[in-house]
Every structure is written in C-alpha cells, then in structure tokens.
Amino acid sequence: MNSPTHIIDPDGEAIIVLRNPNSSFAETGAREITQSPSPPSTEADSMGSIAGVIRNGNAESHLQKPTVNPPQVEGAADELTPAEEPPLRTVPEEAVPEEAVPEEAGPEELPAPFEDPVEMDHAVNESILENPLHADIDDKPAEPCFRIQVSAKHLILASSVFKRILTGGWKESVQYLKQGSVEIEAESWDLEALLIVLRVIHCQFSHIPQKLDLEMLAKVAVITDYYECKEAINLPASIWIPALAEPIPTPSSRDLTLWIWVSCFFQVPGWFNQATSTAISCSTDRISNLGLPIPTSLMKSINDRRETAIGAFIHELHTMRDEYLHDIRGCSYECRCIMYGALSKNLQSNSLLQLPVPPFSSFSYRRLISDAKSWICPDLVERSSFYRDNHSYSCQQSSFQHLFSGHRDTIDGLELNDYVCDKTKTG
Known part of the structure; x- marks a missing residue:
C-alpha cells in the first residue's frame, strides 16, 4: 500500500x-x-x-468523464491524392510559327505530384x-x-x-x-x-x-449517520452541543435547515422545537433538506403546517370581507362600508385580493400577521342630528389591531418524539 x-x-x-x-x-x-x-x-x-x-x-450521481474522439482520418489519403493529369496535346510543327517558339523554350513544367x-x-x-x-x-x-x-x-x-x-x-x-x-x-x-x-x-x-461550529457538527452528523456509529459519537456530542453558541436564525435560511438536522439527529428537543417553529412561521416557500438525510416525513410536516397556517389566515381575511359586505359584521352602515373598503384596499396592496394558492411563494405566516395588524383604517365619524356636529366614533369592528389581536405570529414547533432521524432505530 x-x-x-x-x-x-x-x-x-x-x-x-x-x-x-x-x-x-x-x-x-x-x-x-x-x-x-x-x-x-x-x-x-x-x-x-x-x-x-x-x-x-x-446523494448525487457520479458524472462520467467525457470521451474525446480522435479526429476522423478515414479517406484522408483520398483527399490528398492529386487529380489525374489530362493528356498532353501535340501540335504539328508546321502549325506553329518559327518565331513563336523560343530557342531554349521547353515544355511547361507541371507541379510535382504528391x-x-x-x-x-x-x-x-x-x-x-x-x-x-x-x-x-x-x-x-x-x-x-x-x-x-x-x-x-x-x-x-x-x-x-x-x-x-x-x-x-x-x-x-x-x-x-x-x-x-x-x-x-x-x-x-x-x-x-x-x-x-x-x-x-x-x-x-x-x-x-471541544467545540464545533454548526457547519462542522452537521458534517460530523452526516458521516456518523452514514456509517451507523452514533453510539460512539454520543459522548463527545454531549460536549459539543452545549458548547454550540450560535443562535438559531430567525429568518428561514440554510443554517436553519442545518439546525433542524443537527437537533433531530442528536435528539435535542428544545432546539428541534424552536428550529421547526421558525421554519414553519418564517419560511417564504417550501424548504428543502439540502441533500441532508432528514426524514421525508419531517420535511413534509414543516411544509404542510406552513401552508395550512397561511391558507387558513388568508381564507379568514376573505371571509371577514364578505361578512362586512353582507351586513354580518360591523356596527352600522358606515362602519361596514369603511371596513369593507379598507380591507379590500389592504388585500389588493398585499397581493391577497386574488386568492393565492400553495405553496404561497413569497408569503410567510409571521409577516402576514404582522402586516395585517398594522393595516390602517380611516376614522369612523358619526354625525349627530341634535347638535349638528361630528365626532369620532369608536368601534371594535373598525380596528385591524383589535380584529387580529388574538393571532400569534409564531406557530408551535414539532415534537421530536414524532420523528426518527437515526436510521439505526428505524424498522
């Protein structure tokens, strides 16, 4: 060797x-x-x-090296073969004037053949x-x-x-x-x-x-998972995990997927719940396992919960708009008109008037809730016929902040016990 x-x-x-x-x-x-x-x-x-x-x-397939074909030479000799020479014509001596033929002139030399x-x-x-x-x-x-x-x-x-x-x-x-x-x-x-x-x-x-960053810990976990030697890794992992000082990222990102993988493989319930909660609440599209051996059922649960939450809230907004239109919600005609118009305008400005469909690309649940609570509604003014003046009228149905006050912008994460990331424990 x-x-x-x-x-x-x-x-x-x-x-x-x-x-x-x-x-x-x-x-x-x-x-x-x-x-x-x-x-x-x-x-x-x-x-x-x-x-x-x-x-x-x-799990990428191996690429085959391209083969280089030598240039084709078949028939090369034929291409280089000179064309056949035409037969020389003889001219009778008497047909050529004497002065036209130089004394030392000989037959014209032809190019040498190949x-x-x-x-x-x-x-x-x-x-x-x-x-x-x-x-x-x-x-x-x-x-x-x-x-x-x-x-x-x-x-x-x-x-x-x-x-x-x-x-x-x-x-x-x-x-x-x-x-x-x-x-x-x-x-x-x-x-x-x-x-x-x-x-x-x-x-x-x-x-x-004694310490590994998130990237290296994820790489060690992948190798450990592949060679099925987790029992040997458990002892040093008990030191690496508490020493990992990197915070779980709030926006959805590549590091968030690494957190999901590490917390699942090394069985850290707190990390797992927080990482999956962030992925469900903050992702603006379906998330991928990035080629990591994360269980398919886990990724499906994250994406399904995100889409279900976003779809339910958008449906609630449209239902609320219809209730103002059909006099089901609101305290007065003016209240219903103002709220119907304000809600329609806000839905339009946030690309929600036409119902979006899954996977709700560019939408995140947290951003939807936050934006809806900050939508502005015109003040409702009531006219008094007795005093012939106007004054502001307070109605709980005319405040978006009040309407959405019961909505949390964070969805609970998944339970680690429901998923197995260690393939030695499957089957």
Whole structure:
C-alpha cells in the first residue's frame, strides 16, 4: 500500500482512501433526497466492492468523464491524392510559327505530384498517434486523495457499516482476510469531519476538538449517520452541543435547515422545537433538506403546517370581507362600508385580493400577521342630528389591531418524539 497521509493507528490494518475530499455540502438548490442513503446490508454480489456506495449525504450521481474522439482520418489519403493529369496535346510543327517558339523554350513544367497515397495515409496515422491532444488527456493532474491509516478492529466494533464491509463477503473483506490489510474507498467527505469521527471511533479524545461550529457538527452528523456509529459519537456530542453558541436564525435560511438536522439527529428537543417553529412561521416557500438525510416525513410536516397556517389566515381575511359586505359584521352602515373598503384596499396592496394558492411563494405566516395588524383604517365619524356636529366614533369592528389581536405570529414547533432521524432505530 502507498504511504498514508494521516495516521490514526500506526499499526492499523486498513487504509481509508478519501477521494474528491471537501466537496460541496448542503448547498442551496441541492437535489432533495427522499431518504437517508444507506449502504447495502446484504451479502448479495459478495465479490462486489462497496467502494462505489461510499458517498456523501448529497446523494448525487457520479458524472462520467467525457470521451474525446480522435479526429476522423478515414479517406484522408483520398483527399490528398492529386487529380489525374489530362493528356498532353501535340501540335504539328508546321502549325506553329518559327518565331513563336523560343530557342531554349521547353515544355511547361507541371507541379510535382504528391507522395504515394499509401505512404501518405501511413504518415497521417502516425501524426494522429502523436497528437498532443491525447498527451493532454494522459497528463491530467491526479485528483486530490487522502489515505488514512486506521484499525480495522476499531471500525468493525464501532460501525455496523464498516463491519459489513470487512466481514460481509465484499471484495474488501476478502482482501482483508487474505492479506491482513485492506483499502476502503470513501468519497466526498469533509476531511476534518471524517478525521474527527475516526478519532472518536479510536477513542483518541485528546485529539478531538471541544467545540464545533454548526457547519462542522452537521458534517460530523452526516458521516456518523452514514456509517451507523452514533453510539460512539454520543459522548463527545454531549460536549459539543452545549458548547454550540450560535443562535438559531430567525429568518428561514440554510443554517436553519442545518439546525433542524443537527437537533433531530442528536435528539435535542428544545432546539428541534424552536428550529421547526421558525421554519414553519418564517419560511417564504417550501424548504428543502439540502441533500441532508432528514426524514421525508419531517420535511413534509414543516411544509404542510406552513401552508395550512397561511391558507387558513388568508381564507379568514376573505371571509371577514364578505361578512362586512353582507351586513354580518360591523356596527352600522358606515362602519361596514369603511371596513369593507379598507380591507379590500389592504388585500389588493398585499397581493391577497386574488386568492393565492400553495405553496404561497413569497408569503410567510409571521409577516402576514404582522402586516395585517398594522393595516390602517380611516376614522369612523358619526354625525349627530341634535347638535349638528361630528365626532369620532369608536368601534371594535373598525380596528385591524383589535380584529387580529388574538393571532400569534409564531406557530408551535414539532415534537421530536414524532420523528426518527437515526436510521439505526428505524424498522
């Protein structure tokens, strides 16, 4: 085996070969996965390699390298073959005047013909073999690769995935049993996150950071989930989670999705409830799992609750408007006219007069409630026939602040017990 770039166990029998390291992680717009990617759990195709399934949580398909076709040379010799020369016409001597023929004039020289077509074809083929285009393809720089020396026994003990790789009849297990050493390929993981997980598996706690930011904690969780070694990670996670000082973002964002993933995987009920509440209340569109192995049922619950809340409030606004129109709401004719007009104008200015439909893009529940409470209604003035003067009239049905005072701008979050983010506990 080649020399390792990182040594976790100097006496380790296994080398984890990390290719395409530090690839993009949880990018906005990433293809959403419907379930956590799972390594094979059976021993079918026992001689197959598991290397092809070691990938990151983005679950993106591998791209095939484009093939470069050499230029077509078929018929090249034919194109270079000179055209046949027309036969020379002879002119009788008496037909040509004597003075018209110079003394030293000879027959006009014709251009030399090309080389033999067969030789030309051979030369063209040789030039193609020496084409620098092919040399450029062969001389491409090698992709970055890290080789991490680890203990196979530690991997087998801590991870059910590594146990299947090394003992389950795969190509790697056959190599390990025959040679006593083995290479296990992995792809796209963040190098630092992978090293943290491997050091935890090898109980090297003095080499493990005491604090992780949200991004790194999410990466560690994805790797832990994939290799099914959460039991080994639980101890350091109990230190990382309380030390995470980053606040849960109020507006919906990529970090909010990371919070949902981390709080779900590491089972932190308070974080989970707050993060899902923010996602339901503040999102302006359906949220995606960003390629993270967040349960589909969880993402569906968040999006469904958001759309249900927004749809219910918009329906309430239109029902209220109809009640003013049909004299069901309001204390007087003037009150109903003013409130019907004011409500119609505010609905129009907020793009709500025509009923929007799910997923209610650009609308958030919190913003809708906040805006509705701040809508302005003209003062209602009552005319007194006895004193022939006007004075302001107070009506609870003519104040948007009063009408919507019972509406909270925050929707309760989800309960963690209703969802399982650890695939080892499913089924």
